[in-house]
Amino acid sequence: MLTINKTGEEGYLIISLEGEVDASNSVELDEVIQEVINEDIKNILVNAHELQYISSAGLGVFMSYLEDFKEKNIQFIIYGLNEKVMNVFHILGLDQLMNIKDTREAAEKSLHEA
Amino acid sequence: MKHELKLYCEKSQLAELRTFISKTLIPAKLNDISQNQLILAVEEVCANLIIHSHDCDPHSFLLLNVHLNADTIIFEITDSGKAFNLIEYKSPEVNSVMKERRKGGLGLLLVRKIMDKIEFETNHSINTCRLIKKLNSK
Numbered sequence: 291m292l293t294i295n296k297t298g299e300e301g302y303l304i305i306s307l308e309g310e311v312d313a314s315n316s317v318e319l320d321e322v323i324q325e326v327i328n329e330d331i332k333n334i335l336v337n338a339h340e341l342q343y344i345s346s347a348g349l350g351v352f353m354s355y356l357e358d359f360k361e362k363n364i365q366f367i368i369y370g371l372n373e374k375v376m377n378v379f380h381i382l383g384l385d386q387l388m389n390i391k392d393t394r395e396a397a398e399k400s401l402h403e404a
Numbered sequence: 405m406k407h408e409l410k411l412y413c414e415k416s417q418l419a420e421l422r423t424f425i426s427k428t429l430i431p432a433k434l435n436d437i438s439q440n441q442l443i444l445a446v447e448e449v450c451a452n453l454i455i456h457s458h459d460c461d462p463h464s465f466l467l468l469n470v471h472l473n474a475d476t477i478i479f480e481i482t483d484s485g486k487a488f489n490l491i492e493y494k495s496p497e498v499n500s501v502m503k504e505r506r507k508g509g510l511g512l513l514l515v516r517k518i519m520d521k522i523e524f525e526t527n528h529s530i531n532t533c534r535l536i537k538k539l540n541s542k
Contacts, residue, residue, distance in 0.1 A: 291419070310422075313451040314415035320507070343422070343440070345447055346511035353498075354507045374440040381441070381517050382498055382510060 291315075294322050302333035302365075302401060304394075308340035311348030320351045327355070332364050335397050339370035344378055356387060365389070365404050369397040407470045411450060413458035418447055421468070428470045432477060432539070442537060445518040446479050448511035449490065449533055457485035457531075479535040487526045490515070490533060 292315045293308040303326060311319055326334055352368075359366045369391040371379065379385045391397040407428045411417050425443045434442070450466055458464045464485060471478040495513040496506070515522065521536040 310419065312415070312418045312447065313455065314418055316507075343443075345418075345444060345451065346509075346514055347451070347507075349510050350501070350507035353502050353510065354505045356502050357505055374436050377437045377440065378444060378514070381514060384498070387498070387502060 292318060294318060296322065296326070302335055302398075303331050304335045304337050306337040306340070310343035311341070311351075312343070312345045313347040316345075316347035316351050319348060320354075323351065323355055327358060327362065327364065332362075333401050334364060334366045335394070335401075336366070336368040337370055337394065338368055338375065339372075341371065341375055344375050349378070349382065349384060352388065353384070365401055367391055367397040367400055369394055407472075409468045411454075411466045411468060412462050413454040413460055413464045413466065414462045415451070415454060415460060417454070418451060421447055421450055424468075425470070428472070429477070432472055441518045442477065442479075445515045445535060446481070448515050449481055449535065452490070452511055453481070453483055453485065453488060453533075457483065457488050475539055477537045477539065479537075481533045481535075483531055484529055485531070487531045489524050489526075491522055491524045 291309045292311055295306045297304045297306065305322055305326065367389045370393065371390065379390065389400060391400055409421065409424045411421055422443050425446055426439065429439050429442065453466055454460060466481055466483045469480040490512055493512055495516065496509045501509050519535045520538045523534040525532050
């Protein structure tokens with residue numbers, strides 16, 4: 291089960307993920323990211339505090355947009371990953387390829403520094 | 405001890421698979437990270453079979469057997485679909501997945517990094533994939 295919410299904040303948008311991302315629902319995550327890119331939003335934060343699980347289907351969605359983010363100058367920052375989920379990013383070294391922060395404050399700070 | 409799950413080839417069954425493995429692994433007393441890794445590795449193999457070998461046909465199924473031993477945990481997945489030999493499958497590099505904007509390809513890489521040994525055999529059109537994790541390793 292996955293619930294995705296978008297919240298507009300001043301200067302950025304937060305995509306909040308709640309539940310589990312696997313091959314049955316990763317397309318929902320894909321659609322939301324595509325939507326946000328189409329809306330020409332340049333600062334995107336992903337709140338992963340309530341994300342309990344992610345499989346390669348979900349990781350693949352993030353990975354498939356990294357080049358777009360670079361080309362379109364989009365800041366994409368994930369924050370609040372729990373230990374288990376962070377470990378999955380780490381196994382593949384994705385924590386080196388993506389901007390991942392512990393807290394929303396750290397993510398906001400990273401936006402301002404960019 | 406032996407535990408078995410019959411998993412029908414629908415992606416919606418993956419949540420049930422995770423619940424089954426979590427319950428089965430309770431006696432192994434793994435920490436959260438290790439347990440999550442094993443659930444993930446088994447799910448990646450099953451998702452791959454469901455999608456690529458069985459085209460998400462809800463009438464076909466996989467059988468998962470979990471053997472909890474003193475020094476290893478063995479997950480044995482059998483099916484009778486198109487054989488997919490994941491030992492011969494060459495996982496792409498993470499960087500090429502990114503550059504090519506691919507959404508797939510990372511699953512079996514995860515399986516290889518998490519498990520200590522992967523075995524595959526086909527016998528009279530029954531395929532068996534064995535994922536072996538040594539306890540107190542990696």
